[in-house]
Amino acid sequence: MKLSNWLLLMGTTALACIVSPAAWAQQASPADEAGQDRGDQNVDVSTPGAGGLSGDDIVVIGRSIPNVIKATPSVLSVLSQADIDRAGDGDIAGALARVTGLSVVGGKYVYVRGLGERYSLALLNGLPIPSPEPLKRVVPLDIFPTDLLSSTAVQKSYSVNYPGEFGGGVINLTTRAVPEESFLNVSGSIGGDTITTGQMGYTYWGSQSDWTGFDGGARSAPAPLRAAMNSGKLIAPGGNFSVDEMKTITASLRNAETNLIQRNDTIPANMSLGFTGGTAWDVGEDRLGVIFSANWSNSWQTREGDRQSAQQISEDRLSPDQVFRFVSTENRILVNGLLGVGYEFGEHQVRFTNVYIRDVLKQARIEAGDDYRNSTNNINRGVTNWLERQLFSSSLVSEFKFGDFSLDLRGTYAKSQRNSPYERTNTYVYSSEVGDYVNNLRSGGTGSSIAFSNLNDTVWAGTAGVGYSLPTARPVVVSAGYAYSNNERDSTRRQFAYLPQASLPLAVTQQRPDFLLSDFNIYAYDITLSEQTGGAGVASYEAGLRTHAGYGQVEAELADGLKVNAGVRYESGRQFLQIVDLFGNAGDPAALRTSRSESYWLPAATVTWNFAENQQFRFAASKTIARPQFRELAPQQYIDTDNDRTSIGNRYLVDSELLNLEARYEWYFNTDERLLVGGFFKKIDKPIEVIAYTTGNSIFTSFANAPEAQLYGAEVEVQKFLSLGDSGFFSDRRLLVSANYTYTQSKLKVKAGDTTVSPGSGGVPSEATLFFSDGDSLTGQSDHVANLQLGLQREGKLSEQTLLVNFASDRVSQRGPGVTPDYIERPGVQLDFVLREEVDLGRQPIELKFEVRNILGTNYRESQTLGDDRVLINAYDVGTSFSLGITAKF
Secondary structure (H helix, E strand, O other), X not given: OOHHHHHHHHHHHXXXXXXXXXXXXXXXXXXXXXXXXXXXXXXXXXXXXXXXXXXXXXOOOOOOOOHHHHOOOOOEEEEEHHHHHHHOOOEHHHHHOOOOOEEEEOOOEEEEOOEOHHHEEEEEOOEEOOOOOOOOOOOOHHHOEHHHEEEXXXXXXXXXXXXXXXXXXXXXXXXXXXXXXXEEEEEEEEEEEOOOEOOOEEEOOOOOOHHHOOOOOOOOOOHHHHHHHOOOOOOOEOOOEOHHHHHHHHHOOOOHHHHOOEEEOOEOOEEEEEEEEEEEEEEOOEEEEEEEEEEEEEEEEEEEEEEEEEEEEEOOEEEEEEEEEEEEEEEEEEEEEEEEEEEEEOOEEEEEEEEEEEEEEEEEEEEEEEEOOOOOOEEEEEEEEEEEEEEEEEEEEEEEEEOOEEEEEEEEEEEEEXXXXXXXXXXXXXXXXOOEEEOOOOOOOOEEEEEEEEEEEEEEEEEEEEEEEOOOOOOEEEEEEXXXXXXXXXXXXXXXXXXXXXXXXXXXXXXXXXXXXXXXXXXXXXXXXEEOOOOOOOXXXXXXXXXXXXXXXXXXXXXXXXXXXXXXXXXXXXXEEEEEOOOOOOOOHHHHEEEEEEEEEEEEEEEEEXXXXXXXXXXXXXXXXXXXXXXXXXXXXXXXXXXXXXXXOXXXXXXXXXXXXXXXXXXXXXXXXXXXXEEEXXXXXXXXXXXXXXXXXXXXXXXXXXXEEEEEEEEEEEEEEEEOOOOHHHOOEEEEEEEEEEEEEEEEEOOOOOEEOOOOOOOOOEEHHHOOOOOOOOOOOOOEEEEEEEEEEEOOOOEEEEEEEEEEOOEEEXXXXXXXXXXXXXXXXXXXXXXXXXXXXXXXXXXXXXEEEOOOOOOEEEEEEEOOEEEEEEEEOOOOEEEEEEEEEO
8 A cells, every 4th residue: 555545544534533424324213104114214325524404403394305305405316225125126237227317328337317327426335436347437336236235325416525526426325334133134046038048058168166256277377478478578479589489378378268169058047145144232322233245146148149330331321341140148257245344322323344346257259240341251250258357345434423513534445456368269261262161360351369458446535524513593504524536547458369480271270269279289380479469558558546625515594494505626636547668669658648637616506495394496506527537548459348349548538527407396295205306407518428430440439529518308206105995905005106207318519610639649639520410419318218116015014016117218329430320229118027025934034036127028239320221230139037036034
């Protein structure tokens, strides 16, 4: 750990002894007349910053408004554990798809009101977490199982206690704290889907321990290759290494275990096993609690479909230049654990939380078709991958209240890693001469490659806030705070091709990959690795973002039911990206460094008018920012396994600035029942958009600043419980009807004379109209997002049957290359059913859960359309999935 980080965190810790916290963690409330707890009051939400008017301070009018809503002046949506359990989603990304205005892309990235994942901020217990994704700085939320969390809050209007990078909203994940009573839950599940389970798929051996999520050593870089990588030399036969040395290095690699794709006629079922427990002890009048969780899951998904690309040949015609049919089987292993210790004394609370998540994807893919850009013959390609994503987060949160004085102190160390060894690709081309597919490793579109990549991302962060309730006739709380964050990333990718020193015999070129690259052939035909990572600029980079921020705000009740929260945040940030020259041939290191320092004043204000006992109106205005992500800046190539597209960064991106306006009407007409109607507007200066960047015959996904964008829309949410009768089956049951809908429109503003700096331009501005069109929607934005839940709930005992409908309309996933149309993604309609039932096995309560997902069998489709021509960029069937789970509660 760096000395500067220690000093900053120790200083923040010392400040905690004098200052104060207040997270609005609401404890269990008394049961209502029906004997049911108010679900939205029994919610634990831990957010940074001290002070704020509590629900008890404002009692003149808003008695019927849930405490968790009263306690924050912001536009907020909260998913309690009960909400998450009802929907039955296994990870928090799936659960968030049910929240008003949110859509989930790729099963893991959350889009708020149509703004891309880059505009979403994810926090854990109010603290930043690093991303294990090389293509993103944001965290993929599918790695967070719902078992680890107490609640998830989505705040859509900005308040100055949060970081300034607040575009669409902040997603604050709160882990469980001190349990009410001792418990132990043991759970397991089995499931599958109609496309994958018991059907034919593809896989490769790897190592015997792959099912655990940990490689058994088969994918470790062998000693000769490690030594060559650490030599500071380009690894290729020639001046640095002799042919004999290169043959030794090449033969040291594991071959068949990582290279031979095999057909599996019966793909296994999905399985999971989990343990969650906790206990608490009374220590005098205080309470000490411990909570833990450990989970393992092993799931499979086969995708079969089309991947194509096209060029525009006339004003209204597209001509495909790549047409492939593919089959991909992914084996995903998720291992996670949580250990938390909480201490409650008086009105104070301290929680120490440690989270570990390991998410591994083992992929085997075959594809066949035509690549007219690079070969005139039919192609057959095989790909194997092993992608390890790992996150460890340790955080200490202290929340104290001393009468009118409150203190909030938070500190965290978090590290994420991504390791991808033995990324292998083998490409064969059909030869009419021999009537078979051949791979001569050197020409005609053939070839074999292997890559090793590693990424480390660390965050040290701390916040301290103090709040004081003024001795005035009406409640007034002033608060101030300081926040520090240091995020550092290093990433290295080494890419190699297998090249023979002379032409291979025709019979050898027809061999399958593990025979073709066998030790016998390596030594007999002088086949060696040849490094393709090139010189400086592509193999490795280091990046960092350090921010310091101070804020002050006041929250006051101006009149009965009229509350205002206003503040300003000053945030300075220094961001750099340094391309690392691995081979000593780059010249001046300063030419390989991108660095910028920016400071911002970020004001925010929210007015809440609680004009009736159960109704209120909010209006919010703020200014926020969005910085380029490390991966968007880094000129390092990565293949996105979700869509098989190669991404490369743009060193010349600049910050985006946002103006945010928001209004919402809220009516809480009964316990757990509400009607919310709102509208929003955002103006974004220099938004960062996903573009296609063409070099020679290669098309890359990259990024560029558009001149301006505007986004506006409206949303409505309603939740109501209905009685179904006084006798028979429905006498003790009620029907939940919960629905929300969001309408969003966005437009790029591009005019003649506007410029942008594209990747590969050397920093020279280009006409923005070459990449963007005036009036185009932002990437990732759906005009319509809707959710519907219909559920039967039994009073007094767990018995729930819930039907869930999710819809998102078409959205732009990427700008088309050159002048071709944009890529359009069709999410479509998702229909799910979840049944939860508690039964007694003797004296032992058992919870049964049965899930059916994607009942309509909605498939995935991403396409380009021009006139009557449609090109399937990425399309495959998803299938309907089933799962049966059981949880024993001790």
